[in-house]
Amino acid sequence: MSDYRVAASCTALEGGQEHKLLLGGQLVFASLQADCKPPTEFVALRPREASSGLLARLNKQRPKVYVYHHPKLLTMPKVRCALLLDAYLAWGCKQKTCVALIGGMARLPRLAGEEGGFQVDVLVFEAGRLIALYDQELPARSSPRFAMVAAAMLARIRERYPHARIVQAAPLDDWQLAGVEYLGEQPLRGLSFRPIRNAASGRHHFLLPASIVVLGALCNFTAIGLAFSQYRAAVARYELAASDPLLIQHGKLDTKHLNLLAQRKDFMASPRAQDGLPANVQAIVQAIALLPDVQIIELKIFANPATHRLPPSGSADSVPSAVPDLRLRLSLPKSSGPALEQAHAVLAKLAASSGISLRLMPRGWQEDQKRRIFSIEGWQHA
Amino acid sequence: MRSAQSKFNLLPYACILAAMFLLHGLQAWRSLQNKVAAQNAATQNDLQLKQQLSALQASRLQWTQRYPSQNSVPDLRTLLAMINLAQHGIDTDSDNVVVAKLEPVKQGELAIGLNKICLASAMGDGGNLSVRAASYQTLLNGITSLAQRPDVVIGYVSLQADSQADQEGKHALPVAKLGDFCVYLRQE
Numbered sequence: 001m002s003d004y005r006v007a008a009s010c011t012a013l014e015g016g017q018e019h020k021l022l023l024g025g026q027l028v029f030a031s032l033q034a035d036c037k038p039p040t041e042f043v044a045l046r047p048r049e050a051s052s053g054l055l056a057r058l059n060k061q062r063p064k065v066y067v068y069h070h071p072k073l074l075t076m077p078k079v080r081c082a083l084l085l086d087a088y089l090a091w092g093c094k095q096k097t098c099v100a101l102i103g104g105m106a107r108l109p110r111l112a113g114e115e116g117g118f119q120v121d122v123l124v125f126e127a128g129r130l131i132a133l134y135d136q137e138l139p140a141r142s143s144p145r146f147a148m149v150a151a152a153m154l155a156r157i158r159e160r161y162p163h164a165r166i167v168q169a170a171p172l173d174d175w176q177l178a179g180v181e182y183l184g185e186q187p188l189r190g191l192s193f194r195p196i197r198n199a200a201s202g203r204h205h206f207l208l209p210a211s212i213v214v215l216g217a218l219c220n221f222t223a224i225g226l227a228f229s230q231y232r233a234a235v236a237r238y239e240l241a242a243s244d245p246l247l248i249q250h251g252k253l254d255t256k257h258l259n260l261l262a263q264r265k266d267f268m269a270s271p272r273a274q275d276g277l278p279a280n281v282q283a284i285v286q287a288i289a290l291l292p293d294v295q296i297i298e299l300k301i302f303a304n305p306a307t308h309r310l311p312p313s314g315s316a317d318s319v320p321s322a323v324p325d326l327r328l329r330l331s332l333p334k335s336s337g338p339a340l341e342q343a344h345a346v347l348a349k350l351a352a353s354s355g356i357s358l359r360l361m362p363r364g365w366q367e368d369q370k371r372r373i374f375s376i377e378g379w380q381h382a
Numbered sequence: 383m384r385s386a387q388s389k390f391n392l393l394p395y396a397c398i399l400a401a402m403f404l405l406h407g408l409q410a411w412r413s414l415q416n417k418v419a420a421q422n423a424a425t426q427n428d429l430q431l432k433q434q435l436s437a438l439q440a441s442r443l444q445w446t447q448r449y450p451s452q453n454s455v456p457d458l459r460t461l462l463a464m465i466n467l468a469q470h471g472i473d474t475d476s477d478n479v480v481v482a483k484l485e486p487v488k489q490g491e492l493a494i495g496l497n498k499i500c501l502a503s504a505m506g507d508g509g510n511l512s513v514r515a516a517s518y519q520t521l522l523n524g525i526t527s528l529a530q531r532p533d534v535v536i537g538y539v540s541l542q543a544d545s546q547a548d549q550e551g552k553h554a555l556p557v558a559k560l561g562d563f564c565v566y567l568r569q570e
Binding site: 216226234261265272275278 | 399418525529
C-alpha cells in the first residue's frame with residue numbers, strides 16, 4: 001500500500017498522519033452534464049477532459065466531466081490530494097475499445113461494529129471517450145444483498161453496453177464477479193498529488209511555460225545587449241585611434257599617400273651618379289700633376305652610374321661599357337721613342353697613381369714638332 | 383502519465399516561443415559580431431597606416447628640408463640666388479643663363495612631386511653651364527662641394543684650357559663646363 005490514504009467521506013478526513021489523500025466517494029461529485037447541481041457548498045474544480053488524442057482536442061465538442069469537491073478540503077491546505085476520478089479518466093481514455101470500469105472506495109461504517117459499504121463509480125469508455133459516468137452504493141460484502149445488487153449493476157451495464165469489456169479496479173478489492181476482469185492498481189499508476197487549492201486554480205500550470213518564455217526572452221536581450229556593448233566599445237576604440245593628432249595634422253591617410261612617402265624616402269636614399277665625381281676629379285688631376293710639363297687641353301669627367309663601372313682590376317676579360325667615366329686630352333713634350341710607347345708609359349703612370357683604368361682612344365694621338373697630344377679614355381673601377 | 387487535470391497545455395507553445403526568442407537572439411548576436419569585426423578591422427587598418435606614417439615622419443621632414451619649394455623660387459633670378467654658386471667659390475655669367483629643361487622626377491614609374499630644372503649657358507652648345515673661379519683649385523673645390531649638394535645634379539664636368547690665352551701668355555680665369563646641371567624643386 002502506498003503512502004496515501006483513501007478518503008471517501010468527511011470522517012475519513014480527520015486524523016491520520018499522511019499528507020497525501022486519494023479522494024473519492026462522497027467527497028467528490030462528478031457529472032457529464034454541466035447543469036447537474038452538486039450538493040450544497042461543494043466547490044467547483046476545473047472540468048476534466050473526458051477524451052484523449054489530437055483529433056479529440058480539435059473537436060470542439062469534447063465531453064467534459066464537471067467535478068466538485070467537499071468544502072472541508074479547503075480547510076486542509078497543507079494536504080496534497082489526488083482525485084480517483086482523474087486516475088480512472090486517464091486510464092480509460094487510453095483504452096481503444098469499449099470498456100466499463102467499476103471503481104470506487106469503501107465507505108466507513110455508519111455504526112460501530114458494522115462493515116461499511118462501497119461507493120462505486122462506473123465509468124464507460126468508448127474508443128477513448130467517456131460516454132457514461134454514474135455512481136452507485138453497494139452494501140458491504142458480508143451483507144446478503146451484496147450479490148444481488150452487484151449482479152443488478154452488472155446486468156445494467158451489459159444491457160446498455162453489450163460490447164463493453166467490464167473491469168474492476170482498486171481501491172476496490174477483487175470481488176470475483178462473473179465476467180469481470182480485475183485490474184488492481186493498474187489504473188492508479190502515476191497519481192500526482194497536488195495541494196487542493198492549486199488544483200482548483202490551476203495557476204501553477206502557467207508557471208513553467210512562463211518561466212521558459214521569460215528565460216528565452218532574457219537570453220535574447222542579454223545577447224543583444226552584450227553584442228551591442230561590444231560594438232560600442234569597438235567604435236570607441238576606432239574613434240580613439242582616429243583622433244590621434246598625427247593623423248589630424250597629416251590629413252588624409254591612405255596607402256597611396258604612404259606609397260608616395262616611401263618612394264620619396266627611397267629616392268633620397270638611393271646613391272647618385274655624381275657621388276663619385278669629386279673623387280674622380282681629384283684623382284685624375286692629382287695624377288696629371290705628377291707628369292712633368294703636362295698641359296691639360298681638355299678634361300671631361302662624367303657622372304656615370306655605378307652600373308657602368310668596371311669590375312675590380314683583377315679580372316682580365318672585363319669589357320668597358322660604351323661611355324667612359326672620363327675623357328682626357330693631354331699635351332706632353334715629345335719623347336724620343338715612338339708615340340705609342342710614350343703613350344703607354346704615360347698611361348701606366350696615370351693609372352697607377354689615379355687608380356683609373358686608362359686607354360688610348362683609337363687614333364688618339366697627334367704630334368707636331370715639339371709636343372704630342374694624346375686622347376685618353378678612362379673607366380673607374382667599381 | 384498524461385495529466386488529466388490540464389485543460390490547455392501551454393508548455394509546447396512556451397517552448398516554441400522561447401526557441402524563437404533564442405533564435406532571434408542568436409541572429410542578432412551574429413550580425414552584431416560581424417559589425418564588431420568589421421569595425422575592429424577598420425581600426426586595425428588605421429593603426430597600421432598610422433604606424434607606417436610615423437615611421438616615415440623623419441623622411442618627410444628630410445624631404446622638406448632637402449629640396450626647396452618651387453613656390454619660393456618664382457623666377458630664374460631667385461633660382462640662381464638659391465643655388466648660390468658664390469658660396470662654393472664659383473661664379474657664372476648670370477645674364478646668359480637659361481632654363482634648358484624642366485621635367486618631373488619619377489621614382490619607379492611614380493611621380494614623386496619633384497621637378498628637375500636644368501640650366502645652361504646661352505652661349506656654347508646649350509647643354510652645359512659655364513662656371514669660373516679664381517683658380518683651378520678653387521674651381522675644382524667648388525665643383526666638388528656643388529656635386530655633394532643633394533638638390534643639385536651634375537652630368538659631367540669639362541675643363542678646357544683656354545689655348546688662346548695660353549699662347550698670348552695671359553692668365554685666363556679657369557672655366558669649367560657643368561653638363562646637365564639641374565636643380566630639384568618640390569612641387570608643393
